[in-house]
Ligand SMILES: Nc1nc2c(ncn2[C@@H]2O[C@H](COP(=O)(O)OP(=O)(O)O)[C@@H](O)[C@H]2O)c(=O)[nH]1
């Protein structure tokens with residue numbers, strides 16, 4: 001993961017350290033490197049605004065730096081890059097999901113969590129991963145397929161639930177998704193389950209019908225958390241989806257899927273930085289345990305090692 005970006009940052013810290021051996025880093029050095037890294041990042045599919053933000057942060061951290069004698073300059077530069085990126089990546093840091101869920105359960109009995117996103121981003125797969133993670137941590141969940149539009153959607157989720165040994169609540173084709181979600185919540189309350197995970201319908205595009213359907217589920221079920229799933233490979237589109245879902249429904253947190261499939265890492269990094277919402281997890285594969293908690297340090301280890 002992030003292989004191309006890793007090479008860019010590695011060569012940057014090498015070049016910087018060669019240039020600044022035994023002297024102060026001057027304006028000219030900085031300008032030269034900043035314009036080069038901007039181009040490198042854009043060539044690695046990093047969105048323009050995001051690349052500019054990264055360069056700006058590096059510039060801020062470089063200005064006036066004096067490398068102490070006897071210090072390994074490459075390591076020193078690597079630390080400056082680390083700090084520059086950490087400043088940016090830490091903006092996406094979310095509270096620990098599991099703790100948040102446990103707090104809600106302690107207060108309200110059942111935590112209601114709704115997942116949204118357009119078709120194919122990985123909603124159903126991610127819900128199965130979350131259900132698995134909760135089960136591993138002793139939290140009992142009910143899974144609801146409030147997508148009554150596609151028969152396949154119900155089947156897919158039912159199979160995951162069978163594998164995971166979790167109760168599945170579905171609805172007949174064409175049934176009201178809000179009613180199905182409501183049934184799921186009632187089932188959880190009766191059966192003393194801790195969490196209800198609600199899968200919703202996707203569309204190819206964001207349209208009024210989808211938003212109205214989601215609004216109705218929100219009004220009926222009153223979820224504690226509305227989580228948006230976006231596909232890392234779609235870069236700027238994912239950022240745009242987050243903006244639209246947030247305006248229409250409200251987004252409490254984001255899960256970024258298919259980070260493993262982004263060869264350069266630029267699109268994934270762009271979404272992480274540009275999405276403007278807390279990032280709960282990264283999807284890094286198709287198995288149940290391919291779900292990474294979002295931690296800037298872990299990303300930085302991948303980027304700067
Ligand atoms: N490589 C990879 N594939 C994923 C990931 N998450 C989901 N997928 C795949 O993306 C496709 C669509 O997933 P699905 O859960 O059906 O999407 P939905 O339409 O949003 O419910 C499936 O083939 C999943 O296996 C991920 O993190 N990495």
Ligand SMILES: [Mg+2]
Nearest residue numbers: 123124125153
């Ligand atoms: Mg689905």
